[in-house]
Amino acid sequence: MHTDTPFYRLFQERPALVFELAGLPVPADLDYRLHAEEVKQTAFRLDGVLRPEAGRDDLPLVFVETQFQHRANFYARWLASIFLYLFRHPGITRTWRAVVVFPDHATDSGTLAPYEPLLNCGLLHRVYLADLLDDPTPSFGTRLARLVVMEPAVMVTEARALLAEPGPEDGRTNTLDLIETILVYKFPKLSRDEIRTMLHLPQTELKKTRFYQEVFHEGHQEGREEGRQEGKQRGEALILLRLLRLKFGEIPDDTRRRIEATDADTLLAWSERILNAECIDDIFR
Numbered sequence: 077m078h079t080d081t082p083f084y085r086l087f088q089e090r091p092a093l094v095f096e097l098a099g100l101p102v103p104a105d106l107d108y109r110l111h112a113e114e115v116k117q118t119a120f121r122l123d124g125v126l127r128p129e130a131g132r133d134d135l136p137l138v139f140v141e142t143q144f145q146h147r148a149n150f151y152a153r154w155l156a157s158i159f160l161y162l163f164r165h166p167g168i169t170r171t172w173r174a175v176v177v178f179p180d181h182a183t184d185s186g187t188l189a190p191y192e193p194l195l196n197c198g199l200l201h202r203v204y205l206a207d208l209l210d211d212p213t214p215s216f217g218t219r220l221a222r223l224v225v226m227e228p229a230v231m232v233t234e235a236r237a238l239l240a241e242p243g244p245e246d247g248r249t250n251t252l253d254l255i256e257t258i259l260v261y262k263f264p265k266l267s268r269d270e271i272r273t274m275l276h277l278p279q280t281e282l283k284k285t286r287f288y289q290e291v292f293h294e295g296h297q298e299g300r301e302e303g304r305q306e307g308k309q310r311g312e313a314l315i316l317l318r319l320l321r322l323k324f325g326e327i328p329d330d331t332r333r334r335i336e337a338t339d340a341d342t343l344l345a346w347s348e349r350i351l352n353a354e355c356i357d358d359i360f361r
Contacts, residue, residue: 082258083142083177084110084124086220089250091126093217094140097208098175098201107132110140113161122157128170137172144179150186155194173199179225180206216241220251223258232274235259239275270325312343319350320359331356 087094091108095101108126126138139158143150158174174194178184181204194200208214208222219238223231235255239248252275259271266274313335320327335343346359353359 082224082254082261083221084112085254085257086217087124087126087140089254090217090220093215093221094126094138094175096215096217097177097203097221098173100173100175100201103135105132107135108138122154122161125161133170135170137168137170139172139174141174141176143176144183146183146185148186151188151191152186155191155200173201175201175203177203177205177221180204220254220258223255224262228263231262235275309338309340309343312340312347313338316343316347316350316359319347320356324356327356334360 088110091110092102092106095103095106107129109129110124110126113122113125122139123142124140126140128135128137139161141154143154147153154176155174158172162168162172184202184204188195191200195202205222205225208218209225211218214222216238219234223234226234238251238255241251243251255275256271259266259274263271316335317327317332320331335346338346349359
């Protein structure tokens with residue numbers, strides 16, 4: 077589902093957030109790494125498993141799931157996946173916790189009655205992002221997580237506030253990367269330039285993010301694959317058109333015709349200007 081990727085990135089970068097959201101004590105020396113785990117010989121797949129690093133037998137295994145759609149059999153399927161995972165990994169001897177993140181209470185529509193003992197004994201924890209909107213003293217990680225359920229105008233204001241928080245430069249870039257990931261999945265039709273404008277960012281800062289670089293790398297790879305059988309000129313044209321769409325959105329017809337009529341070497345030079353371009357016209361100067 078669309079929310080899997082931003083939350084996977086959030087929990088990957090900030091594993092403490094899983095504990096914060098679930099109301100669990102955050103270990104003093106947080107030594108976890110998030111993994112997506114497939115349970116062999118079944119169709120089950122776990123969104124994420126926080127596995128402590130080697131030697132940390134004092135820390136529990138944490139299964140974390142984001143559920144943003146109504147599923148009557150959600151608990152049955154998810155908990156079956158967890159117990160099957162434990163069965164397939166007989167070497168696991170540590171305790172475990174299960175944390176599921178819902179956007180709101182209404183989405184939590186699965187049949188829970190058979191599994192209430194897990195809830196009552198503290199093994200199962202449910203998080204409702206909508207409830208976090210009323211938290212008067214949220215942590216930085218909680219503020220990032222609840223962006224997903226905020227109204228657009230409020231979300232943009234909060235995203236700008238998060239980016240304005242003081243801290244080291246590498247921490248700001250990491251925060252920007254997470255915020256951009258959330259914005260792209262919440263507003264999939266926005267171009268990167270629209271996101272930059274929304275966050276009041278200079279182009280040079282947005283292009284530092286891992287998400288931005290991955291998207292453009294993907295654009296190059298897909299464009300080259302499409303053009304491989306169509307000649308060098310056609311291949312370079314496809315690459316440039318794909319990258320322009322990723323950055324600026326819809327491409328004017330006259331720009332498309334100009335690209336399709338240009339030689340391959342010129343197209344390659346234009347493609348190299350993409351990341352520094354403020355507008356489409358900058359590509360052709």
